[in-house]
Amino acid sequence: MADAAANPPSSSNPPGVAPAAPPAALPPAASPPTPAAPPPPPPPEPWVVAVAALGAEPQPATQDGLAVFRVERDAWPSVARALRDDAALSFEMLLDVAGVDFPKRRPRFEVVYHLWSLRHNRVARVKVGVPEEDPTCPSVVDLWGTADWHERECFDLLGVKFTGHPDLRRILMPDDYPWHPLRKDFPVEGIDNSISYVRAGGVLMTRELDVDRPAGQDRTPVDLSHGDPAGFTDKAETEGEPPKSGGNGHP
Amino acid sequence: MSGASDATTRPPALSERTVTFQDLPDRPSDSGDLHSERMELSMGPQHPATHGVLQCKLVLDGEKIVSLDPVVGYLHRGKEKHAEAMTYQQFFTLTDRLDYLQPLANEVGWALAVEKLAKIEVPARAQAIRTIICEFMRLSAHLVWAGIGGVDTGAVSMFMYAFRDREALFDLMDELTGLRTNQEYIRIGGVGADLSPELVLKMKRWVADFPKHVDEFELLLTGNKIFHDRMRGVGTITAQQAIDLGITGPCLRACGVAVDLRRARPYLIYPQLEFDVPVGTRGDAYDRYLVRIEEMRQSAHILEQLLDALPAGDWIAKDWKNVLPPKGRVYTSMEEMIHQFKTVTEWCPPKGEVYVATEAANGELGFYLVSAGRSHPYRVKIRAPSFVNLQALRPMTEGGYFSDVVAVIASLHFIMGECDR
């Protein structure tokens, strides 16, 4: 523990992955400050070169130091298979499939795969661009069985269809939910398509569900409470004066 | 009231005579063949044994399960969408409620992701306190698993023992953070308050006592033939299947794969700690039970080491560009006041993306955070271990017996809060 203070314990880079840019030796302090040339980036590791040779384009590393690749959608199935089966790469585990929506970019969607090679203990990030006009992406469920639910979630929340998926249906939202909530054009407040709600005072209202018309338009609330549903409201409270104290005995 | 005129074509109404076996459809034929049909059964979402709101759509052939379709999403609260409208500090309250049995451990995961993105250095004492918190949270989650696992398999008294310990843990958390659960105690750059020496003593006393309590759990369950027969050989999965399904955590280690993120991709101060990683051999529910019990012992061992040698220092970074300045200065000094306002309302990490994962009680809890340089995240994807582990429910139960479903669910120990987010 004594070296805990000396050794700042921020999260270390995963072993086997080169850090983004190790500083080169600085010029001696005596010389006047000249703008030093930025240190040359370290040569890529052999496995990164191997992945690049498959057709994946290496991207600059971000703050977590993981190796990032961009793969064309059509090349993705073959690249994925090589990533899993090639002995030098051996990405046995698919950790995560995340979809990200960039409405101003072309292609609009980016499906981000995080792969973990248990044999070599490396994590890689692979991005596949999916255009809005044809929001499909090849499924990798026959390579990594875990992709099943991840891809269903990506479809559910973002609308990216995965071709070759055996059972692509919604997973988190109800099956008949008409929208893809995680898209940027879906409002953060949500679109209220509940068919009943409780108005202040405890009165149960209901309304017709019409998915084509957003909430707030042409929805006539219907009072189903028939005046005083059993146990729902206290008639004295809604019609008479509210009680003097706050109701929980506090001043 | 059915009329008496129908007596010739229809049997009399039920109230007029006792119901006999002859009235029921599908009665056995005279030759003795038992006719059965497949039954569709919806188990859940409101069900005491499904560990939250999980719906299992089962097709049963007698007692054997033909197919099981887990339906999730009943606890989906749109956290990833919320993140796009919340600041990084506010999102801690949502991470708390992911795996709600270990709230602070989820917070630590989020804090590590944000700090990696913004390159914030966290002082050694804060990291040590966070490690202590993570291990306490692992104990908290495993204690619930032990209690509920006992209840699910019939050992109801187990629940009380596990929750007695959890109650003591709540009291410790209450003293440290002010709340028993969903504490919102971790801050970007450190933790919310210091760990006082008195509290360290209390924690040490509790940790010293805890292995005896694990012995009590084992006395009740491990050697119990009923429990053993219910769990041994149930829900078996091979290591290859587990890796293919992306399973991590105790469920993977029970298959014999000794992968623990605290050792494989270390974070906090785990490299300096000494602990064993327990693995099973057969990948069945009993091995998952053994692994978690041993993990509880190992967590107690880790806590002993941490509480004995807590480094002195700050419990939050002293970097006023990223952390709220000390209140004393905020009340009286203009610069710190401005920093307070700016940090609360407009703290923006740089553009970029990170994926940071920690070993939660259920497996690898990962945060994939994409930042556009604004005060709220652009995209947060929570890699929830329960979501991924739940996919193992099908291979573990299909072809088995219906009564094993509950044992498998108990041994997988997914938390729907984490699964659905």
Added chain:
Amino acid sequence: MSPATETTAAPAASEPRKYAAAVANPKVLRRELSLSERLFFVPFMRALAYTFSRMFQKDVTRRYPEQKMEIKPSLHGVPVLVMREDGSPRCVACGLCEFVCPPRAIDIEPGETDRVIERAPKEFVIDMLRCIECSYCEEVCPEEAIVMSTDYEVVGRRREDFVWDLKRLLKPVAALQARLEWVRRTYKRWDLKGENAPPPDGVFRDPRWAGRERPDEHH
């Protein structure tokens, strides 16, 4: 006697590990039932004896609400506003608590005031049904105007009962001293040594104001 879970060592170190991500020497757990356990009777009686003995041990159940939990100094219940001696709130309606509140429980309408401060809340509403008692509002308040009380049992019969307005939120300073002390100890977060060491009486006096009376000194 039931066997302990035996552990065996992993294969010899000379054998290459299949996975670099795996630990070199995990604790392999093997546990088979002994003959006595398979016969069930003796272990069952042991466990039963243990459970039976618990009847005569100290009770760990807390019978809430007759027995409440001990209020520790760090406990934070619902937030309340600090009232000065003259009955006005310390709050200057800066809106930081409203901004930081994660469930958006706080709603402030600022207004002008004749007091020496520039703003005061015309309306200050906290919806206690939304409040998750996270204490972020207390942490960000630059005026020690909103602090967490130890009141965690908020009950009501209608939704409106849970919407607390300014009148209901104000509590006199004297009643909140304990929490204010705790806030100062925790959030003031003094540096430990040197010129930033905490002053003996715990009150930070800005040297730039030395010798002058600050108009709104309430610390």
